[in-house]
C-alpha cells in the first residue's frame with residue numbers, strides 16, 4: 195500500500211515552499227523574467243496553453259513533478275493505457291482511450307483485444323448516421339428523419355449536448371438535435387411540442403438502461419410516437435445506445451437497432467463511444483472521427499511526453515498546488531466562445547463525479563481536500579455575473595480561459611472585442627491594481643481628496659490571481675477532441691495524486707435509493723420508511739397542494 199500523498203517527501207517540500215510562494219507577486223515575477231511567458235507556455239499542434247500567470251516558479255514545478263513521481267504517475271498512466279483494471283471498486287479497466295485509438299494498436303482485456311468490437315461499432319455508427327443524413331433510413335411514413343432527439347442523462351447527455359453545440363457550425367443543414375434529460379415533464383413536453391413524429395428519431399442513451407429519468411422519458415416519447423404512428427413505427431424511430439442488451443430488448447427496442455459499448459467506458463467518458471451517435475448524425479461520421487483523432491493526439495501527448503512538457507499533467511499539478519496548498523477549493527472554467535457554452539457543465543460531471551470522493555484507494559478516509567468545485571460559463575457573459583467575485587472576492591479562484599483565435603462567425607469586430615476581453619481578464623486578475631495605483635489614477639482624474647480616501651480600497655484589485663489561457667485556432671472537431679481529452683487526463687492525474695478511484699460514482703446512489711422510497715408516498719401508498727420531521731412535513735405539504 196502506498197503512503198498517503200500528504201505524507202510524501204514532495205508534499206512536505208511543497209508545504210515548505212508554499213510559505214515562500216504565498217507572498218510572491220506574479221507581476222514581480224513577470225517584471226524580473228522577460229522570458230516567463232515563453233518558459234511556461236506549451237503548444238501541441240494548434241493548441242497553446244499559457245500557464246505563466248500562475249503563482250509558480252521553477253522550484254514549484256520541480257516539487258510538483260516530484261510529487262507526481264512519488265505517486266507513481268508514470269506507472270499509473272501506463273496501467274490505464276494497457277487496460278489494467280484500475281477501476282478497482284468495480285473491477286474494470288478504464289478504456290475510453292481505446293475508443294479513439296486511431297492507430298488501432300491492440301488493447302487487451304482479459305486476454306482479448308477490444309479493438310475489433312470498437313471498430314465494428316464505429317462502422318455501424320457510420321452506416322447508420324450516413325443513412326439518416328442521406329435519408330435512406332426513413333421513418334414509418336417514408337419521410338426523412340430530421341429531428342434527432344437524444345434521451346439520456348449525466349454522461350449519456352452532457353457529452354452529446356456539449357459536443358453537438360460546440361460543433362453546431364458543422365451540422366447538416368436539414369437536421370435539428372434535441373436533448374431530453376430531466377425527469378421534469380417539461381423537458382419532454384417542450385421538445386415534443388416542437389417536433390413531428392413522422393420525422394423524428396429517438397436515441398435512447400443509457401449505459402445501464404436502468405436510469406429512471408431516461409427510461410421514464412423514453413416511455414413517454416414511445417407512447418407519443420405509437421399514439422401517432424402505431425406500434426410498428428418503433429423500429430423505425432427508436433434506437434438504443436447501451437451496454438445492456440437485455441434491458442434494451444425488455445424496453446422494446448430491437449437489438450438490431452442497438453449500438454453497443456462496454457463496461458470499460460465510464461458514463462462521463464463515453465461521448466467517444468456509441469453515446470456520440472447524435473453527434474455523428476449531426477456533424478457526420480467524418481467529423482466525429484476527426485474529434486476522435488484530436489483526442490488521440492492528446493492521448494499520445496499525455497502518455498508519451500515527460501511531465502515537464504505534458505499539458506494535462508501540468509494543469510493537474512497546478513490544480514493540486516492551489517487546492518491543497520493555497521486551500522482554494524473552487525475552480526472556474528470560462529470558454530470565450532458561444533459554441534463552447536456547455537463545456538463547464540460537461541466538466542462539472544467529469545471533474546466532480548470523478549474526483550469528488552472522500553475514501554482513498556487504501557480504503558481509508560482522506561484527510562486532505564480532493565476535487566474543487568468547478569463552475570463557469572461563456573465569456574463575456576459571465577464577466578457581468580460572477581467576475582466581481584473572481585476579482586475582489588475573499589477567496590482566490592484559479593481560472594481556465596479557453597478561446598479560439600478565429601471565430602466561426604467573424605462579424606464586424608465582434609471577435610476582436612471578445613479576444614480583447616479574455617486577454618484583459620487574465621491580465622487584470624494577475625496584475626490587479628494596488629490601492630496606491632488606484633488613488634493616483636483617481637487623483638489624476640480630478641477626484642477630490644475625500645472621494646479618493648473613501649473609494650480607493652473599494653476600487654482597488656489585489657491581483658495575483660492565477661489563470662491558464664488555452665488558445666485554439668478554431669472550434670473544430672479535432673480541436674474539441676483535444677480539449678476534452680486534455681481535461682479527461684487532467685482528472686486522471688489528479689485522481690492519482692489524491693489516491694482515489696476516479697472511475698466509480700457511488701455518491702449518487704443514496705439519493706436515488708431514497709427517492710424510490712418517497713415515490714410511493716407521493717402516490718398515496720405507504721412506503722414503510724420513516725422520515726425525519728422536515729422530510730415528512732414537506733411530503734404532506736406538497737401532497738396537500740397537489741390534491
Ligand code: F6P
Pocket residue numbers: 347348349350399400401402403404405408461462547699702
Ligand atoms: O447518476 C450517475 C450516473 O450513473 C452517471 O455516472 C451516468 O453518466 C448517468 O448516471 C447516466 O447513467 P446511464 O447512462 O446508465 O443512464
